[in-house]
Amino acid sequence: MSVTAPLGFRAAGVDAGIKRGDDRDLALVVNDGPSRAAAGVFTRNRVKAAPVLWSAQVVSGGRVGAVVLNSGGANACTGPLGFQDTHATAEKVAEVLGDSAAEVAVCSTGLIGERLPMDALLAGVDVAAAQLSRDGGLAAADAIRTTDTVSKIAFRRGEGYMVGGMAKGAGMLAPALATMLCVLTTDAEIDSEDLDRVLRAATAVTFDRLDSDGCMSTNDTVLLLASGASGVRPDLADFEKVVTAVCADLARQLLVDAEGASKAIAIEVVGAESVEDAVTVGRAVSRSNLLKCAIHGEDPNWGRVVSAVGTTDAAFDPDRLNVAINGIWICRGGAAGDDRSKVDLRPRDVTITIDLSAGPHSATVHTTDLTAAYVHENSAYSS
Amino acid sequence: MSVTAPLGFRAAGVDAGIKRGDDRDLALVVNDGPSRAAAGVFTRNRVKAAPVLWSAQVVSGGRVGAVVLNSGGANACTGPLGFQDTHATAEKVAEVLGDSAAEVAVCSTGLIGERLPMDALLAGVDVAAAQLSRDGGLAAADAIRTTDTVSKIAFRRGEGYMVGGMAKGAGMLAPALATMLCVLTTDAEIDSEDLDRVLRAATAVTFDRLDSDGCMSTNDTVLLLASGASGVRPDLADFEKVVTAVCADLARQLLVDAEGASKAIAIEVVGAESVEDAVTVGRAVSRSNLLKCAIHGEDPNWGRVVSAVGTTDAAFDPDRLNVAINGIWICRGGAAGDDRSKVDLRPRDVTITIDLSAGPHSATVHTTDLTAAYVHENSAYSS
Known part of the structure; x- marks a missing residue:
C-alpha cells in the first residue's frame, strides 16, 4: 500500500x-x-x-x-x-x-x-x-x-x-x-x-x-x-x-530496524514541569552510551539513568527522582528502591520510567541499546 | 612519586x-x-x-x-x-x-x-x-x-x-x-x-x-x-x-587507558571565531558515535565529521569547511578534497583537524574510538 x-x-x-x-x-x-x-x-x-x-x-x-x-x-x-x-x-x-x-x-x-x-x-x-x-x-x-x-x-x-x-x-x-x-x-x-x-x-x-x-x-x-x-x-x-x-x-x-540494536527502549518521562523538560530528559538519557550498553547487557543500572538526568537543566530535585525499569521502581527518592533483581530485562522491549516529581507533564523518547553489532556495522564500511 | x-x-x-x-x-x-x-x-x-x-x-x-x-x-x-x-x-x-x-x-x-x-x-x-x-x-x-x-x-x-x-x-x-x-x-x-x-x-x-x-x-x-x-x-x-x-x-x-579504546583521537579545531566555538565543535565531533566507529574501522569518513560540525551553533559557512585526517585535507571547501586513500589510520594516535575558516581561535578536544570492547566492558558488568 x-x-x-x-x-x-x-x-x-x-x-x-x-x-x-x-x-x-x-x-x-x-x-x-x-x-x-x-x-x-x-x-x-x-x-x-x-x-x-x-x-x-x-x-x-x-x-x-x-x-x-x-x-x-x-x-x-x-x-x-x-x-x-x-x-x-x-x-x-x-x-x-x-x-x-x-x-x-x-x-x-x-x-x-x-x-x-x-x-x-x-x-x-x-x-x-x-x-x-x-x-x-x-x-x-x-x-x-x-x-x-x-x-x-x-x-x-x-x-x-x-x-x-x-x-x-x-x-x-x-x-x-x-x-x-x-x-x-x-x-x-x-x-x-x-x-x-x-x-x-x-x-x-x-x-x-x-x-x-x-x-x-x-x-x-x-x-x-x-x-x-x-x-x-x-x-x-x-x-x-x-x-x-x-x-x-x-x-x-x-x-x-536500527542498525545493530537488540533492544527497543522507551524512555518515559513523567512528573515534568513542562513537555520540553520531559523531552530534554528523555533525550539526555537516550544518548547515554553507558546506559545503552547496560541495557544491552540486561543490567538494570538505574545509576546511569540518574546520572544522565543530572546533566540536564530540567526542573527536578535529585532527592525526589524515581526510576522504574520495566515497571519495577528500583530508584525511589534518588536512592535505591525496590530489589533490582526483580527487573526482567530479557524482552526486546524495555521501558524506563523517570518520575521527576516536578509537575504534570510527560513525554516519551525512543532509543535502542548500544551493541558490538552497531560498532561493527558502522566501522566496517563507509556509509 | x-x-x-x-x-x-x-x-x-x-x-x-x-x-x-x-x-x-x-x-x-x-x-x-x-x-x-x-x-x-x-x-x-x-x-x-x-x-x-x-x-x-x-x-x-x-x-x-x-x-x-x-x-x-x-x-x-x-x-x-x-x-x-x-x-x-x-x-x-x-x-x-x-x-x-x-x-x-x-x-x-x-x-x-x-x-x-x-x-x-x-x-x-x-x-x-x-x-x-x-x-x-x-x-x-x-x-x-x-x-x-x-x-x-x-x-x-x-x-x-x-x-x-x-x-x-x-x-x-x-x-x-x-x-x-x-x-x-x-x-x-x-x-x-x-x-x-x-x-x-x-x-x-x-x-x-x-x-x-x-x-x-x-x-x-x-x-x-x-x-x-x-x-x-x-x-x-x-x-x-x-x-x-x-x-x-x-x-x-x-x-x-579509556575502556575498550583502540585509538586516541585529537580533534583540533582551528579557524574558529572564538575558543568557545572551537571547544563546542570539538566536543560535538568527539560525541559522534558514527565517527568514533569509523575511526575504529580506520575509515577516514570526513562526512561524519562535517555532519557533526553541522549540529553546532558555532560560526562557520558549510562551503568553507576544511577537514584533514592525519594531515591529509580530504575535505576542502565543504566538499571532497585530497584523495582519501592517502590517509594512514593505522597508528593509535589520530588527529582530525577542522578548519572553520571563521576566525583566529583554536582548541583541541581529545576522545577515543568506539569499539566492541567498550560495549562489552560496559554491558558485561555493573559499574
Missing part, C-alpha cells in the same frame, strides 16, 4: 545502477491531483545536502507534483556541482512527466561527499516513469533502503480519506545511523498551510522523539503530499491524529 | 576489603604543612555523590589537611544515610590524625546507588594512617583504580618547588566510563584563592577537553593541595604552566 494507498498517487521503484548489485535504488512518486498541496520538514543540521536545499525551496511554494528519491549516494558535501546534479534530476523528472521542475522534490541517501552517477540516475528516471503505477508503492519503498533490512510502509484510514507513507533509515528525524527519508501521501483535500501545521505537529511527537544514536544527518526529509482525490475535506484534528498514527507506525519500524 | 613527590605530603594505599579480592581500595593523602591551602573542582552533574557535596563544602573553606579516597563504591544516590557515611569517614580520619573533620576531603568511586561497607572502610582508615609515608604515593594511586588497567601518576618541577598528582578514571572532567578522581599536590607556598584560579585554568584546557563518551559522572573531583614546605612562593604564571603540564600528563594517561 505505502504511498499509493491513497487515491491520486502512482509510484515506481527501479534498479538504476546507482548502487552496486541488483537492488532497486531509484523511486518516483507522482501526485496526479486534482490538488498538489504539500508540506515538508527537513534536517536541522546546518550542513544540508543539495537535495535538502532544493526540496525545501520546492516545498516553500506549497506544491509538489512528484518526488524522486535515490539510495546509493547522499549528494551531501558535493558543492555547487552537487546542487546542479539535484537540479538536473528535477529537470529530468519534469521533462518526462511534462511538468515543472519547480514542483519536483528530490531526496537522496547514502555516502556523504561523493557525486552521484548522473548518467545512470537520469536513465533510471525514464525507466521509473514508464513503470509508474497505482501498485508501485512497495517497489518505491524498497528502492530507498540503504542499510534497512526491511521496507517500511504504513497507512491509516480517516473519515472518507486515506493516509499512506514509506520511510527508510533508523533514528530520529535529526538522526542517526543513516539518513531518514519519509514520504507521506493523502487523498484528503487540504491546503498546504494546514498540511504544514499537521506535519510539524505529527513529526514533533514521533520522528522527533526517536534518537537511536544522537547523530544528525545532512539529508533527513519528511514530505506530506495531498492529492485531494477523495474529495473529502477532513476535520483537522482528526487528520492530525491519522497522520500522527502513520508517522508513529513508521517511527516504530525505524526503531526496530 | 605521585602525590608524595612534593615536600610535606605523606600517603598510603591499603586493601580495606571494600572491593572484592585483594586489590587496594582505600587511599589516604595527608598534608603536613606548614600550609594547608587547597582548591577543588567538582562534577557539574546536578546529581552529586555524597562525597562531592561534602568535599565541596570542605574546599570552600580554603583548607584541606587530608584526603581519603575509596574505590569499590561511589556513595552516589544513597540519600541522607550515604551523606552520613561520608561524614563518618571524615570524622574517622580526623580522629586518627588528631585533626578537624571540616578539613578532611572525601572521594569515592565505583557503583552508584549502593551504601559503602562502613565497618571495613573505617577499619581501613586505621590501617592506612599507620602506613602513611613519604613513599606512599604509588600505593595511593593504586588504591583508587577501578577499571583502570594502570596507576596514573605525574609530577613536574617548577623553580624551587614541585607539583605531583595521581588520577583514576577515563574521560573528561565531566566524564565518562568511570568517575575521574584526581589529587594534585605542591610544596609551593600559595594561598587558596590563587590555587583556585590556577586549578580552574589548568583543568579547563586539560581534563575539561577530554570527552571519551560524553557521559558525566556524579563523583568527579580534582583537588589541589599546597603544603608550602618548599618555602618558595612561585610566579603565578609559571605555577599555572607547571600545574597544567601535570594535568595534561594525567589527562593523556586517562585517555590512553
Whole structure:
C-alpha cells in the first residue's frame, strides 16, 4: 500500500545502477491531483545536502507534483556541482512527466561527499516513469533502503480519506545511523498551510522523539503530499491524529530496524514541569552510551539513568527522582528502591520510567541499546 | 612519586576489603604543612555523590589537611544515610590524625546507588594512617583504580618547588566510563584563592577537553593541595604552566587507558571565531558515535565529521569547511578534497583537524574510538 494507498498517487521503484548489485535504488512518486498541496520538514543540521536545499525551496511554494528519491549516494558535501546534479534530476523528472521542475522534490541517501552517477540516475528516471503505477508503492519503498533490512510502509484510514507513507533509515528525524527519508501521501483535500501545521505537529511527537544514536544527518526529509482525490475535506484534528498514527507506525519500524540494536527502549518521562523538560530528559538519557550498553547487557543500572538526568537543566530535585525499569521502581527518592533483581530485562522491549516529581507533564523518547553489532556495522564500511 | 613527590605530603594505599579480592581500595593523602591551602573542582552533574557535596563544602573553606579516597563504591544516590557515611569517614580520619573533620576531603568511586561497607572502610582508615609515608604515593594511586588497567601518576618541577598528582578514571572532567578522581599536590607556598584560579585554568584546557563518551559522572573531583614546605612562593604564571603540564600528563594517561579504546583521537579545531566555538565543535565531533566507529574501522569518513560540525551553533559557512585526517585535507571547501586513500589510520594516535575558516581561535578536544570492547566492558558488568 505505502504511498499509493491513497487515491491520486502512482509510484515506481527501479534498479538504476546507482548502487552496486541488483537492488532497486531509484523511486518516483507522482501526485496526479486534482490538488498538489504539500508540506515538508527537513534536517536541522546546518550542513544540508543539495537535495535538502532544493526540496525545501520546492516545498516553500506549497506544491509538489512528484518526488524522486535515490539510495546509493547522499549528494551531501558535493558543492555547487552537487546542487546542479539535484537540479538536473528535477529537470529530468519534469521533462518526462511534462511538468515543472519547480514542483519536483528530490531526496537522496547514502555516502556523504561523493557525486552521484548522473548518467545512470537520469536513465533510471525514464525507466521509473514508464513503470509508474497505482501498485508501485512497495517497489518505491524498497528502492530507498540503504542499510534497512526491511521496507517500511504504513497507512491509516480517516473519515472518507486515506493516509499512506514509506520511510527508510533508523533514528530520529535529526538522526542517526543513516539518513531518514519519509514520504507521506493523502487523498484528503487540504491546503498546504494546514498540511504544514499537521506535519510539524505529527513529526514533533514521533520522528522527533526517536534518537537511536544522537547523530544528525545532512539529508533527513519528511514530505506530506495531498492529492485531494477523495474529495473529502477532513476535520483537522482528526487528520492530525491519522497522520500522527502513520508517522508513529513508521517511527516504530525505524526503531526496530536500527542498525545493530537488540533492544527497543522507551524512555518515559513523567512528573515534568513542562513537555520540553520531559523531552530534554528523555533525550539526555537516550544518548547515554553507558546506559545503552547496560541495557544491552540486561543490567538494570538505574545509576546511569540518574546520572544522565543530572546533566540536564530540567526542573527536578535529585532527592525526589524515581526510576522504574520495566515497571519495577528500583530508584525511589534518588536512592535505591525496590530489589533490582526483580527487573526482567530479557524482552526486546524495555521501558524506563523517570518520575521527576516536578509537575504534570510527560513525554516519551525512543532509543535502542548500544551493541558490538552497531560498532561493527558502522566501522566496517563507509556509509 | 605521585602525590608524595612534593615536600610535606605523606600517603598510603591499603586493601580495606571494600572491593572484592585483594586489590587496594582505600587511599589516604595527608598534608603536613606548614600550609594547608587547597582548591577543588567538582562534577557539574546536578546529581552529586555524597562525597562531592561534602568535599565541596570542605574546599570552600580554603583548607584541606587530608584526603581519603575509596574505590569499590561511589556513595552516589544513597540519600541522607550515604551523606552520613561520608561524614563518618571524615570524622574517622580526623580522629586518627588528631585533626578537624571540616578539613578532611572525601572521594569515592565505583557503583552508584549502593551504601559503602562502613565497618571495613573505617577499619581501613586505621590501617592506612599507620602506613602513611613519604613513599606512599604509588600505593595511593593504586588504591583508587577501578577499571583502570594502570596507576596514573605525574609530577613536574617548577623553580624551587614541585607539583605531583595521581588520577583514576577515563574521560573528561565531566566524564565518562568511570568517575575521574584526581589529587594534585605542591610544596609551593600559595594561598587558596590563587590555587583556585590556577586549578580552574589548568583543568579547563586539560581534563575539561577530554570527552571519551560524553557521559558525566556524579563523583568527579580534582583537588589541589599546597603544603608550602618548599618555602618558595612561585610566579603565578609559571605555577599555572607547571600545574597544567601535570594535568595534561594525567589527562593523556586517562585517555590512553579509556575502556575498550583502540585509538586516541585529537580533534583540533582551528579557524574558529572564538575558543568557545572551537571547544563546542570539538566536543560535538568527539560525541559522534558514527565517527568514533569509523575511526575504529580506520575509515577516514570526513562526512561524519562535517555532519557533526553541522549540529553546532558555532560560526562557520558549510562551503568553507576544511577537514584533514592525519594531515591529509580530504575535505576542502565543504566538499571532497585530497584523495582519501592517502590517509594512514593505522597508528593509535589520530588527529582530525577542522578548519572553520571563521576566525583566529583554536582548541583541541581529545576522545577515543568506539569499539566492541567498550560495549562489552560496559554491558558485561555493573559499574
